[in-house]
Amino acid sequence: MRTPPKGLTVPAAACCAVLLATACGGGGAQDGETGSTDRSADIEAALEEGGELTLWTWSTKFDDAVAAFEEEHPQVSVEVVNAGQSADQYTALQNAISAGENVPDLAMVEYFALPQLALSEQLEPVGDWGLDSLEPEFTASSWEQMSYGEGTYGLPNNTGPLVMIYNEQVFEDAGAEVPATWDEFAEAAELIQEDSGAHIASIDPGDAGGVDSLIWQGGGRPFQFEGESGTVDFTDEGTQRVTAYWSDLVERDLAASQPGWTDEWWRALGDGSLATWVTGAWALGNISNTLTDNAGDFRVAPAPVWDEAAPENAENGGSGFSVVRGSDDTALAMGFLEWFSTNEASLDAQVAAGSFPAQTSVLEDPDYLAAEYDYFGGQQANEVLVAASEGVADGWQYLPYQVYANSVFGDSVGPEIEEAGSIQDGVEAWGEELRSYGNEQGFQVD
Structure with a gap:
């Protein structure tokens, strides 16, 4: 087993x-x-x-x-x-x-x-x-x-298929349902803020991978390369839907804009100031090993989707x-x-x-699927993780210089997140930098 x-x-x-x-x-x-x-x-x-x-x-x-x-x-x-x-x-x-x-x-x-x-x-x-x-x-x-x-x-x-780790008590106290869609996620954010002043989630100003995953799940495909030629384009409908959504949540103070993995961020998850963590499936071990005093507080659910009739997921990590x-x-x-x-x-x-x-x-092993997590209230969480993995949408690409791209994300997108500005403006500025850099390195980038 x-x-x-x-x-x-x-x-x-x-x-x-x-x-x-x-x-x-x-x-x-x-x-x-x-x-x-x-x-x-x-x-x-x-x-x-x-x-x-x-x-x-x-x-x-x-x-x-x-x-x-x-x-x-x-x-x-x-x-x-x-x-x-x-x-x-x-x-x-x-x-x-x-x-x-x-x-x-x-x-x-x-x-x-x-x-x-x-x-x-x-x-x-x-x-x-x-x-x-x-x-x-x-x-x-x-x-x-x-x-x-x-x-x-x-x-x-x-x-790391996207899932949502959420504080069950925070949702119950606010009378909020566990959201299946991003529209419901925003509605739950309003209820939670009215009840306790908590944020439903945070978005990290320095985490390119986190934003990429949200864009992937939303249908955006900003990076398209074949060999040394390709495009970097953040103006597609999927990308703009995602950036507008999160800009709105941050502007209305429903979502926080703070770096992840800091002591402050972990404390916010532990005390309920952050109600969810939308992240990769790997995170179950991280949260259970870090917030040891919160055993029983959290549950795992599928990440919210844009279209319940045609749900699509993404990877994070x-x-x-x-x-x-x-x-x-x-x-x-x-x-x-x-x-x-x-x-x-x-x-x-x-x-x-x-x-x-x-x-x-x-992933197909019955023993693996049936494993119960005491930390998550006895939930058979692997069933959620495996379903999340099965729903990952295809067609995503990384840049052939993604390591560099991630390193400069915070210079253009980060300030827009931190200042509750336009994340779309930030990713388009990021895209301009990535096109310029790629061409300087000998790629052919439009």
Whole structure:
């Protein structure tokens, strides 16, 4: 039986423009693989021979899975290294590859960073080793996010479909129903404010990923790229609907504009000053491990949708693992990647450590679906998470320089959120900066 998750950390985005140093010009990984090559015999031989591997990740939730691999493959030693969180790791990866020294065999890669790393030819396409045959074992959205152009550059690991964690008592005291739509969310916000002065939610002025997820769910598709050419356009109907909605909530003081993950923000969630947290499925472990005195206060519900007749969801966060070009033993690294990503002992260890998995075998497991969370009042919350994952809309793309894009989000969009201004003006200014930057780096961006 799979156990409920304990904790999972979401990394903050930061500037990593150094990755663009090799992104453009001359061939490029965007051409990717044109077919699949079965090299299972090479992988098996490498596993039997054994050797040493280095795995880069800033998360500790994979330690037990790595230990399980080493127990089954005693001839293989895997060193887990924290080379920095998120963009810090990607910068270190670029530096190691450029220097030709201390290159890891595998690395954790967030979905938003995958295009940038693939385009700069830092990752091995799994189709060259036949691992693209594993596609049916993962959710469609996670596989799509590990792919760029014609190639797939690793295997998915965890995902973050949007859900709503809400304070049940705050809603009951205000006489507010749990909202199924964003219109109902705004109505509940008014009732909650009238009752207690609390905000229904907060929007983070520095969190590009959070705003991107809301736009994704609202039908916006501002980033559209093929290879090194594309568009950045925040004027579509879906984007404008989302930005107008949240500008209105902030202007009416129904939603707060404050940075997330601070002590003040956690206290607001804990004391009911913030009634909900619309976030990725990974957050269940974070809130239960942080607000330990609030056991029983919160419940999990689907994120509100724009159209109940045609509901669509989005992702917020998530990552996979990739084999790094320059690995001393690519075959062995691919063998580890396959086992780590599909073996039941590995998946059980990861779920127990707090991962919301991308693997369909877990999401369809009756024991996993039936798991009850004492922290959430005995709720079978995984049922909500899995349904949220199944509803993720397709067609979303990240920029091939998204790491940089996230780092400058706060310069243009942040002030509009903080000052209750026009978030639409902010994202359009952000878009102008991203078009200019992309063209400066050698992309063709309209």
